[in-house]
Amino acid sequence: MYSLGIDIGSTTSKGAILEDGRRIVSTSLRKAGIGTDGPREVVQDLLRASDLDEGQIGVTVATGYGRTLYPGAHYRVSELTCHALGAHFIFPGIRTLIDIGGQDAKAISLDGSGRMSNFQMNDKCAAGTGRFLDVMAGILQLHAGDLAGEAALAESICPISSTCTVFAESEVISHLAQGVNRKDLVAGICESVATRTGSLAKRVGVTPPLAMSGGVALNEGVRGALSRYLEVEILFSPLAQFFGGLGAALYGYQTYNKEN
Structure with a gap:
């Protein structure tokens, strides 16, 4: 199962796709945050880099300042929670x-x-x-x-x-x-x-x-x-900017499995 995390910050948008909550499939960063096309462009980048389409994404989670404005999210989660999960994913x-x-x-x-x-x-x-x-x-x-x-x-x-x-x-x-x-x-x-x-x-x-x-x-x-x-x-970690997006994708995977 593929889960997508999008971290919409004040100045940048970051995202990641995980496979089965374990493998990083793709990451993307755009220097355009809340109120811009940055989030949409990040998702497009992620799908293109992973050779996936939207229908193959099982769950999408938005985090960061702009999480409430992102229309395609199944869950919207605090960046505190997502950064913690993303950091633990990289550094158990x-x-x-x-x-x-x-x-x-x-x-x-x-x-x-x-x-x-x-x-x-x-x-x-x-x-x-x-x-x-x-x-x-x-x-x-x-x-x-x-x-x-x-x-x-x-x-x-x-x-x-x-x-x-x-x-x-x-x-x-x-x-x-x-x-x-x-x-x-x-x-x-x-x-x-x-x-x-x-x-x-x-x-x-x-x-x-x-x-x-x-x-x-x-x-x-x-x-x-x-x-x-x-x-x-x-x-x-060189992935430090993606901890929020990775944590969001991991939260989505874990929550989906609990609820289904």
Whole structure:
């Protein structure tokens, strides 16, 4: 049986198809989130890559900010639940997950079966999120994907003390005016995100093994800073952005089998 999970975020849409809840058949990502054609294009990509048609999909689950707006879902499930399931699918035994998305950050505790047992969320401020990194990259005339490479070349870390994105923007501009090395500034920006999200994780309780999900998980600068802040190894998968979609597909498979 094929199950499809679609994760509709604020800035991107991601999806995955699983076969019998075990094998990843296809994945797709589009940099277009809620209110765009991104979700529909992701589903088209998934079907094309797997050589399937819609009639062969047994169950579809939508998650993320846009889950209530997606018309083709049999179930609509919180991204907290789906990211936890997706992380456990990739890393069996994982007990803590940090998910940094475009507009929020979450720290999730998992039980031994991959179910969420507790969480903390920052959804009131852009600090510590992908949006924060995008804004900072723009000030420095970089792409967000360039930040990790710049941070790796830093000779020291220039602290960013402001926790507000607007104030941090002014602080970074001030540092630039004072001649601070751009690479040191980038290292400070990564450290700022790590500190902000790391504090969420400490409030929920950090139990290894720990992993990251979401696009920011691909940023080695943030990942390394977070690992140092929490004093724990962070598991990494190149599929980190697909944890929500994978978890949604797995939820669909498990729920369908229980109900049928």
